[in-house]
Amino acid sequence: MSIANVGIDLGTMYTVMAASNGCRKCIASEVGFPRDAAAGLLFDEKYVMGDDLRKHRKALNVIRPFKGNRLKSAVTEQDYRKLTDDQPASQITAATYLVKSVLDDLELDSGAQIRCVVGVPSSATIYSQKIIMSLVEKAAQLVAVVPEPFAVGFGLDSNANNSIIIDIGAGTVDYCYFYGAFPAAEDLKSLLVGGDHVDKQLRKAICRKFPDVKVSEQQAQFIKEKFGSVGSYTSPAAVELPTKSGRVISCDLTDVVRSTCQKFAEMIVENLTSHLSMIESEDFAIENSEILLAGGGSQLAGLAEYIEDRLDLRGQTEVKKIHDSRFAGANGALQLARQLPDSYWEQLISTTTIEKNKAA
Ligand SMILES: Nc1ncnc2c1ncn2[C@@H]1O[C@H](COP(=O)(O)OP(=O)(O)OP(=O)(O)O)[C@@H](O)[C@H]1O
Ligand SMILES: [Mg+2]
Structure with missing residues (x-):
C-alpha cells in the first residue's frame, strides 16, 4: 500500500x-450552515466553506x-x-x-x-x-x-537549532525552545490569547472613541493588519467607517490601533521573558541563540525590533521573521x-x- x-x-x-x-x-x-430553509436552496451541500461562504455570509450561520x-x-x-x-x-x-x-x-x-x-x-x-x-x-x-x-x-533549515520559536496566531502565541529533538514540557509555553483578542480589544477601543460608528471584529482585524505597528514604527490610520445614522465618517485611529497593538506586543514580551526563565538546559544562552517569529502575527510592523529593544538584545541576538509563515x-x-x-x-x-x- x-x-x-x-x-x-x-x-x-x-x-x-x-x-x-x-x-x-x-x-x-470557518464553516457556514444555511440560516434557514430559504438559504438552504442557495447551496448543493448542507455546509459551505471558502468563496461560497464569503459570498453568502449573511445567509449562513458561520462557525x-x-x-x-x-x-x-x-x-x-x-x-x-x-x-x-x-x-x-x-x-x-x-x-x-x-x-x-x-x-x-x-x-x-x-x-x-x-x-x-x-x-x-x-x-x-x-x-x-x-x-x-x-x-x-x-x-x-x-x-x-x-x-x-x-x-x-x-x-526550517538546521540554523533553527538552539533557537526560540514564537508562533503568533489568532488564538494563541506559542513558544518553543527548539533544539532538534522533541521538546520537553519546560521548553514549551503558550499565551492563551492571540490576534483575535487584539481584534476584540481594538473594536472596543474604536467604539469608545467613536461611539456612533459601526465596526465589527472582522473590520477591526483588517484595520490592525493594515495599520498596526509597534515600537519605533508608526503608520497613520485614517479610516472611513459607517455610522449608526447611516453616514460615513473619517476616523483617525492612529492612537487606538497603536496602543492596542503595543499592549499585545508587551504581552508577547512578558511571556517570552517568563519562557526564557523556564528553560532548564545549561546549553541555552540567549546570546548564542536566535528568536524566530512565525504565524500571521509575526507580520505586525516593528515587532521584531520591539522585542530586541525590550530584551536589550541589539547587537547580540537577532529576532527574525521566518519566511512563508x-x-x-x-x-x-x-x-x-x-x-x-x-x-x-x-x-x-x-x-x-x-x-x-x-x-x-
Ligand atoms: N500585518 C499583520 N499585523 C498584525 N497581525 C496580523 C497581520 N497579518 C496577519 N495578522 C494576524 O495573524 C493572525 C493569523 O495568524 P495565523 O494564520 O498564524 O493564525 P492561526 O494559525 O490560524 O491561529 P492559531 O495558531 O492561534 O490557532 C490573525 O489574528 C491575523 O489578524
Ligand atoms: Mg497557527
Missing part, C-alpha cells in the same frame, strides 16, 4: 495542509470551530466526555467537515495510507490533543500531534511525517509527544 504523508496546521483562523504529492492548501477555518481555544488547547476531561457524546457539538461537526474537505482537496492517491502530523498549541491539554487526533482520524489512518512551534522549527507549520509537520522512521511513528502515536514529555 502506498503512503501519503500530510502536515496539518489547524489554525484558529486558517487551516493549512501540505502533502507529500506536492499539493498545499490553505482555507479560512469557526477552533475559535477561543476551546477545542485546541483547553479541553478538560469533563468537556471531553461532553464533546464526544452521541450528539457532537456544532464545533466538532464543523471541524470534521473542515478537515475532511481540505484533505479531500489534496488529491491523495486513493487507497493510500494517510499519515498525518498535526500541530497543536504548546500547552494543549491531553484532552485537546485527543480531540484533534480523533477529528483527523476520521479521514486518515495514522495521526500524531506535535506542538505547533516545534513543527515550524522542524521545517502561512505554510511553515504545515511544511514542518509534513517533513516530520515523511522523515520519521516507522518505529518512531509507532512510538509517537502510542502516546502523544507532549503527554510523554509531561510525564517524564
Whole structure:
C-alpha cells in the first residue's frame, strides 16, 4: 500500500495542509450552515466553506470551530466526555467537515495510507490533543500531534537549532525552545490569547472613541493588519467607517490601533521573558541563540525590533521573521511525517509527544 504523508496546521483562523504529492492548501477555518430553509436552496451541500461562504455570509450561520481555544488547547476531561457524546457539538461537526474537505482537496492517491502530523498549541491539554487526533482520524489512518512551534522549527533549515520559536496566531502565541529533538514540557509555553483578542480589544477601543460608528471584529482585524505597528514604527490610520445614522465618517485611529497593538506586543514580551526563565538546559544562552517569529502575527510592523529593544538584545541576538509563515507549520509537520522512521511513528502515536514529555 502506498503512503501519503500530510502536515496539518489547524489554525484558529486558517487551516493549512501540505502533502507529500506536492499539493498545499490553505482555507479560512470557518464553516457556514444555511440560516434557514430559504438559504438552504442557495447551496448543493448542507455546509459551505471558502468563496461560497464569503459570498453568502449573511445567509449562513458561520462557525469557526477552533475559535477561543476551546477545542485546541483547553479541553478538560469533563468537556471531553461532553464533546464526544452521541450528539457532537456544532464545533466538532464543523471541524470534521473542515478537515475532511481540505484533505479531500489534496488529491491523495486513493487507497493510500494517510499519515498525518498535526500541530497543536504548546500547552494543549491531553484532552485537546485527543480531540484533534480523533477529528483527523476520521479521514486518515495514522495521526500524531506535535506542538505547533516545534513543527515550524522542524521545517526550517538546521540554523533553527538552539533557537526560540514564537508562533503568533489568532488564538494563541506559542513558544518553543527548539533544539532538534522533541521538546520537553519546560521548553514549551503558550499565551492563551492571540490576534483575535487584539481584534476584540481594538473594536472596543474604536467604539469608545467613536461611539456612533459601526465596526465589527472582522473590520477591526483588517484595520490592525493594515495599520498596526509597534515600537519605533508608526503608520497613520485614517479610516472611513459607517455610522449608526447611516453616514460615513473619517476616523483617525492612529492612537487606538497603536496602543492596542503595543499592549499585545508587551504581552508577547512578558511571556517570552517568563519562557526564557523556564528553560532548564545549561546549553541555552540567549546570546548564542536566535528568536524566530512565525504565524500571521509575526507580520505586525516593528515587532521584531520591539522585542530586541525590550530584551536589550541589539547587537547580540537577532529576532527574525521566518519566511512563508502561512505554510511553515504545515511544511514542518509534513517533513516530520515523511522523515520519521516507522518505529518512531509507532512510538509517537502510542502516546502523544507532549503527554510523554509531561510525564517524564
Ligand atoms: N500585518 C499583520 N499585523 C498584525 N497581525 C496580523 C497581520 N497579518 C496577519 N495578522 C494576524 O495573524 C493572525 C493569523 O495568524 P495565523 O494564520 O498564524 O493564525 P492561526 O494559525 O490560524 O491561529 P492559531 O495558531 O492561534 O490557532 C490573525 O489574528 C491575523 O489578524
Ligand atoms: Mg497557527
